[in-house]
Amino acid sequence: MAHTLESLVLRHTHRIPSPKGSAGEGASAARQFDAALTSVGFKLSAELLARLSGLSAAAVVHTAERTLRTVSEMVGDHVRHNSYFIDFPANVPDTEEFWMRCVEQALGDDKSRETALTQLTNGVLDLLSLPTYGRYQHTYEEMLAAQDELIAAAGDRVTVLHLGRDLDEELTELYLALAGSTTPLGEDHLRDLKTLAGRCAQGPQPEAIPVRENRAVVNEARLGAGADLLLDTVTDVLRLACALSGGDVTLREPTRFRALSRPARRALLAGLDAVIAANPAKLSDVHTYREPFKRLGERLHPHEYPRWPHAADVFAVARGEKEARSLDSRVEKLLDAYDVLGAVRLLESAPGKLLRALDLLLRIAADQAERDEVVAAAVRVAPGVSGRVVLSVREHFHNRERESDQPRIFVNRRGRGWVTPDVRPPVPAADRERLIAALDAELRRRLPTPGRLLLDPDILDVALPLSGRATAAGLGVLPRGSESAVDGDQLRFFVYWKETEQRTDYDLSALLLHTDYSTDSWLSYTSLKAVGGAHSGDVTEAPDGASEFISLSLGRVRSTFIVPQVNIYAGENFEEVEESFFGFMLRDGEQKGRPFEPRTVRMKSELRGAGRVALPLVFRREDDGRWRAKWLHLYLKGISSANRVEENQVSVSKVVRALVEREHLTVRYLIGLMSADTTAVEVWDGGALPDEPVMYLGLERPEGLHPDSRIITLENLRDVIPA
Structure with a gap:
């Protein structure tokens, strides 16, 4: 357990909790530890090296073993990355030449000859039926022996590990930071918060827990520890019930509620009763999640607890037996009647909803006087709106200045992206500029003055991380919409996956686009070589894990955009496989090395999204010839099987254009x-x-x-x- 907690701290902070052990002469072991870290792109800070040098060699080795295991996982070096073509990126054959070679080998094999001849006679060849296609023809060790050593370069990544405080102090600080986050956490961080909350629920607590999902995770731990619950809406109680049932506290996915213990049922019903007793209007919030509340009521048996009548009202509303008009329905009725001022007055009681509705209100306002009142109301309520919502609305209106023929992109909580034409009428420029100025002033008021x-x-x-769901877990990963320089001659993508139960085939591809986002060419298993690039070969199953690579010489690429993607051709999706991740490496022109070299990895991110096509980021060549990356973190729905780069090029180019041309707040x-x-x-x-x-x-x-x-x-x- 201690190793798990130390690993958690290291992943989040790049600090090693203050190493423990007897004093001794550990300088030599510490230097060896530092050298081992360098091979995977990390190093010890001077302070941490000095601390380790004063411990015994055994203590240093103990720390080194745990740390190396963690950093190897962080960079993707904890698995073996083999490549189908043993000499990759050298000696990659032309696609047709390679396929013909596989056919010749099949015809020379007594077991496969008849099947191959039958398919050739019928004019349709199944590559998967060829014994040498899609399966490694050499061992990992043979691949390493065929590759040259990596030549060290000044541009290799070096991530410094710093000396932390005692483990308990580090865990408490990390718990306070995650629990008190002003923006929603990603799934991995939310799981880490659950681990930390179980340990820290009775210790120091953040001043506020503004994100509801975080509050649910903390409440689960507080309930187990016998502490008071943090509840001020009926949805807080629903999220806690989901947490207790091992379900989704974000409420994106339906939860199958478990049979809860009597103390847990009492706590949930008492919480609901207290929320409604304090503010009966909150009964209207039930409508948003009527079905989950009905199912929860079947587990809680509120009729057995007459001392909490307000809790029973919650489930009566969910069943339609008691009326509680929601704010949204009342606003919708006013908007249907084009009563903009009435809607504004009602929405002032829900400042966040008012800010989110500003675009619509300004578009349907009858005249300038009504638009003036909309803007004035926004200014009045802005101080009561969370910073991330203010920033989101500010970014929205900044992008409303674009021409109307630009595509409009939507991204849901699970990273699924889609594009539609923007048919909305424009917001009057003067009103838009007044709103932007007011939002800027409000944000400026809240920001610290660091001196x-x-x-x-x-x-x-x-880009500002307005949601943890806009950033994948991993190393060197930036939020969606961020831009970063690409400094290196050789760009190499990699994907690794390991199937859980059924045969799973992921295909790494790269779509190369012109300036107008039309297709130039692509690299994939159907196009192993293109100008400046090569594919490592198709691997079609991964019971023990599999890797694919694409290597590009950026100086030779003449396209404007390079769009790496991972297509699910067959088998388990990104959330079903045992493990899957994507990343890219950068190398200087003369560097050799094996297909995967951890110290050249610039980014490694987990693939965990809803869709059959993953688009982690896009690379763009600027006018001066330099390359920059823009981070996407998107998933396209795709089709149920046989997703290929040549089949989805139109949808990919639309999504890429929409996000590349959108300006994010940074x-x-x-x-x-x-x-x-x-x-x-x-x-x-x-x-x-x-x-x-x-x-x-x-x-x-x-x-x-x-x-x-x-x-x-x-x-x-x-x-x-x-x-």
Whole structure:
């Protein structure tokens, strides 16, 4: 268990909790540990190296074993990455040549000859029936022996691991950060919060838990510990019931409610009763989740507890036996009658809903006077709206300035993306600009005044993480809409998957697009070579895990966009396989090495989304010839089987265009709001660091910052979102 908790801290903070052990002469072992870390792209900070050097060699080895296991998983080096073509990226054959070679081998095999001849006679050839197609023809060790050693380069990734505090202190701090997050967490972080809450529920607590999913996870732990529950809506109780049943606290997926213990039933019913007793109007919230509430009522048996009559009212509303008109239905009735001012007055009691409805209200307002009142109401309620909603609305209106012929993209909570034409009438420019100015002023009021702000310029174009669901779990992963420079001559994608039960075939592909998003060419199992690139070969099953690669020489690519994608050809989806992840590596032109080299990995992200086609990011060639990445984290529905890059190129290009041309709010935007007389902004060039405390924003934490500095990196970037 201790290793699991230390691993959790390391993944989230890049800190190793202060190593324990007897004093001794561990300098040699510590240096060996540091060298082993370098091989996977990590290193010890000077402070951590010194701490380890003062421990016994046995203590250092103990820490090293656990740490190396964790960082290997972080970068994807915990599995064996074989490639179908043993010399990849060298000696990759032309597609037709390769297929003919497989046919010749099948004809020379007594077991497969008859089947191959029959298929050839009928004019339709099933590649999967050929004994040498889609299955590794050499061992992992043979592949390693055929590859040259990696030549070290200055551009190889180096991620510094820092010295942390005692494990309990690190866990408490991480619990407070996750539980108190102002933005929803991704699924992996939510699972980690559940682990932490079980340990920390009776210790220090955050001042507020604004995200409802987080509150449900914490309430589950508090219920187990006998602490008071944090409930102020009926939906809080429903989410807690889902947590107790091992279901989905985000309420995206239906939960099969378990038979709950009598103490749990009493706690849920008492919570519902207290919420409605304090504010009977909250009965209307039941309508949003009527069916789950009906099913929950069957488990809680409210009729057995007459002392909580308000709880019984909740289920009466769900069954339609008691009326409680919802705010949404009342607003909808007013809007159907084009009573904009009446809708605005009603929505002022729900500030977040009012801000989300601004676009519609401004479009259907009868005249300028009504639009003025809509804007005035938005200004009045903005202080009561969460920071992430204010930022989302600000980003929305910024993008409403675009021409109406631009596509409109939608992305749901599970990363499923789709595009439709934008047929909405424009919002009057003057009203849009007034709203943007008001929202900017509100956000500026909430932002901290750090005094001295030290800035790594590489973080400026990182999109604000308004939801943890817009970022996949992994290493070096940026939120959807972020942009980052691509510094390297050789770009290499990789995908790894391991099936759970049935044969599963994932296909790594890359679609190359012109400036107008039309198709130039692609790399896939049906097109093993293209200008500047090669595919490592098709692997069609993964009982022991399988990898595919695409390598591209960026100097030779003449397309404007490179869109890597993972297509599910057959078998289990991304949420059913035992494991699946995608990433990319960058190498200098002269670097050799095996297909997968961990210290060249720039990004590794888990593939866990709803859809049969994954689009992690897109690479764009700028006018000066340099390349930049824009992060997508999207999944397309695809078809049930046989998804291929050539079949989905139109839908992929539409989605890519919509997201590439959408402008996201970035760290640069927040820095612009924070720049004032009270904040001195300095751009750090990698040189000497200040001797005094600063607020530091960067992709990674540099060594040598004052210990009292506030440090914001990718791991806790959500902390920049104002409450």
